[in-house]
Amino acid sequence: MIIGDLTTRSLSQALRGLEAQRQAHEQNIANVETPGYLAKHVTFEDSLRRAVDSGTPERTSFSTEVSSAAWRIDGNNVRIDQELTSLAENELKQRLVTEALNDQYQLVRSVLGR
Numbered sequence: 001m002i003i004g005d006l007t008t009r010s011l012s013q014a015l016r017g018l019e020a021q022r023q024a025h026e027q028n029i030a031n032v033e034t035p036g037y038l039a040k041h042v043t044f045e046d047s048l049r050r051a052v053d054s055g056t057p058e059r060t061s062f063s064t065e066v067s068s069a070a071w072r073i074d075g076n077n078v079r080i081d082q083e084l085t086s087l088a089e090n091e092l093k094q095r096l097v098t099e100a101l102n103d104q105y106q107l108v109r110s111v112l113g114r
Contacts, residue, residue, distance in 0.1 A: 010048070010057040011101045017044035018094045020062050025087040028078045035074040039067045039083070 020042045031037040044062045051059045071077035 008104050010052045013057045013060045014097045022090050028083045032078045032080050037076045039078045041065050
């Protein structure tokens, strides 16, 4: 079955992870002036790699880490330049994964003659 193949399932999990990362970046940016706010970072890439290697991308885990290093005197450690750069990079990755998924679905459409 093409729709449920390993590639499609892996790309879907990648999108879920990238969405979690995007939300964390947006939350960090929204709290850049909040005293005591500590930046959050989501990781999933290593887990996705292991899950794909084992043929079970659905087992990908998403880890949210809270930074403990204070950057400013008010205890906030959000670095806006890094967050904006990471958010832009995340958007590019989401576009690439979405395009890859679209290619997978186009393959299904062509097989079905549509």
